[in-house]
Amino acid sequence: MVQCVPGNKIIRKDNNIMAKKIPFITKEKAEQIRAEIPTPFHIYDEKGIRATARALNDAFAWNKGFKEYFAVKATPNPFIMKILMEEGCGFDCASLTELMLSDKVGAKGHDIMFSSNETPDEDFKLAYKLGAIINLDDFTHIDILDKLTGIPETICCRYNPGGDFKTSETGNVMGTPADAKYGFTHDQLLEGYRILKEKGAKVFGMHSFLASNTLTNDYYPVLASILFKTAVEIKEKVGVELSFIDLSGGVGIAYRPEQTENDIKVIGEGVRKAYEEILVPAGLGGVKLCTELGRFMLAPNGMLIATAIREKHIYKEYIGLDACAANLMRPAIYDAYHHITVLGKENEPCDHEYDIVGGLCENSDKFAHERMLPKIDIGDIIAIHDTGAHGFSMGYNYNGKLRSAEVLLKEDGSFKLIRRAETPQDLFATFDFSEYSFRN
Numbered sequence: 001m002v003q004c005v006p007g008n009k010i011i012r013k014d015n016n017i018m019a020k021k022i023p024f025i026t027k028e029k030a031e032q033i034r035a036e037i038p039t040p041f042h043i044y045d046e047k048g049i050r051a052t053a054r055a056l057n058d059a060f061a062w063n064k065g066f067k068e069y070f071a072v073k074a075t076p077n078p079f080i081m082k083i084l085m086e087e088g089c090g091f092d093c094a095s096l097t098e099l100m101l102s103d104k105v106g107a108k109g110h111d112i113m114f115s116s117n118e119t120p121d122e123d124f125k126l127a128y129k130l131g132a133i134i135n136l137d138d139f140t141h142i143d144i145l146d147k148l149t150g151i152p153e154t155i156c157c158r159y160n161p162g163g164d165f166k167t168s169e170t171g172n173v174m175g176t177p178a179d180a181k182y183g184f185t186h187d188q189l190l191e192g193y194r195i196l197k198e199k200g201a202k203v204f205g206m207h208s209f210l211a212s213n214t215l216t217n218d219y220y221p222v223l224a225s226i227l228f229k230t231a232v233e234i235k236e237k238v239g240v241e242l243s244f245i246d247l248s249g250g251v252g253i254a255y256r257p258e259q260t261e262n263d264i265k266v267i268g269e270g271v272r273k274a275y276e277e278i279l280v281p282a283g284l285g286g287v288k289l290c291t292e293l294g295r296f297m298l299a300p301n302g303m304l305i306a307t308a309i310r311e312k313h314i315y316k317e318y319i320g321l322d323a324c325a326a327n328l329m330r331p332a333i334y335d336a337y338h339h340i341t342v343l344g345k346e347n348e349p350c351d352h353e354y355d356i357v358g359g360l361c362e363n364s365d366k367f368a369h370e371r372m373l374p375k376i377d378i379g380d381i382i383a384i385h386d387t388g389a390h391g392f393s394m395g396y397n398y399n400g401k402l403r404s405a406e407v408l409l410k411e412d413g414s415f416k417l418i419r420r421a422e423t424p425q426d427l428f429a430t431f432d433f434s435e436y437s438f439r440n
């Protein structure tokens with residue numbers, strides 16, 4: 001159990017002192033926004049987003065041509081995407097509407113990576129039409145794409161090396177690619193590049209995603225070593241020299257205050273070391289790297305802001321929010337930890353134990369279990385941290401709950417509504433009530 005004390009520190013049960021998570025808005029700011037935009041809403045920090053993008057670009061600046069393709073599924077909002085584009089990022093899309101959104105934002109051609117699976121024909125066609133880099137998920141997709149559109153000059157294949165993925169011989173298993181539905185096997189990959197070359201492809205890439213939300217500076221370097229060695233093998237056995245290697249997503253964030261954050265600079269240097277040891281001696285020193293980070297880019301730069309609307313005293317103490325799992329699904333489905341700050345009470349002792357819950361008719365709708373927090377009063381503003389990625393975007397309409405607004409906190413401290421909240425009309429928009437004799 002974690003206990004927080006006044007100031008910038010938290011004392012754990014074992015008396016170790018650790019840093020506290022500081023929200024990027026104050027109570028005063030939140031109240032000012034709430035007066036115009038009712039809670040719940042997701043808020044994003046422009047300053048933090050830009051700083052994260054710059055830190056990533058800086059960590060990989062040694063690689064000429066490096067590009068981050070932001071994973072659109074994490075935060076599919078055009079205003080957020082525009083900020084990332086201004087910082088030099090492209091977009092990683094997996095569906096028709098993600099492609100449409102990237103197009104609307106103004107991404108062109110190779111600024112879009114299309115990493116999809118079980119891909120419908122129309123998605124392939126749009127990706128081709130937009131000139132996106134198509135990252136094939138399967139060997140059979142070579143023929144499918146060839147018949148649909150022809151093989152584009154630039155093409156990428158997703159590699160699944162099988163087995164378990166560990167960052168060291170004795171390390172923990174971080175992922176089990178053998179169980180993952182994605183990608184080509186090793187032999188399919190080699191054969192795939194041979195066929196793609198025969199069909200006229202000229203610029204080749206390789207992609208792989210082996211573990212999610214990793215909290216170690218070793219994930220990318222170890223993944224990179226596997227891919228770099230495979231690139232050398234492809235050159236030797238197939239005669240295809242890869243032009244780019246996509247390390248995809250998976251760099252995680254410290255959701256818990258006691259966890260140590262990844263250091264992107266150290267990660268970039270680790271990848272550089274593998275690059276210089278494996279690719280450069282093999283004559284592949286021109287390979288461009290790319291990433292498709294979602295969580296790392298946005299999660300810490302977003303929060304779900306809610307109001308405490310009900311309290312309940314039964315076998316446990318409950319605080320009911322105006323937000324629910326439909327606004328943030330991760331705690332309900334993964335039992336994921338999200339840190340909570342009661343705005344304005346940052347320095348009060350955490351001497352009350354609460355379950356912080358939403359109003360879905362599902363007992364899993366709990367943002368926190370038995371969490372030590374300051375005393376919460378009705379009307380207090382509750383900030384749920386690290387919801388900037390896979391937060392709003394995983395939302396749903398169960399129990400007829402409406403999706404919330406999204407707000408951007410701009411660099412100058414002002415705020416902007418970047419998506420309005422849903423209304424009942426939005427929820428009912430797919431019914432044609434005129435077909436029946438309903439009231440209207």
Ligand SMILES: *Cc1c(COP(=O)(O)O)cnc(C)c1O
Pocket residue numbers: 071073074092094115209212213248249250251292293294295296389
């Ligand atoms: C989900 C996904 C990402 C982003 O993953 P994060 O864990 O958010 O970094 C990148 N690429 C592909 C293909 C994905 O499916």
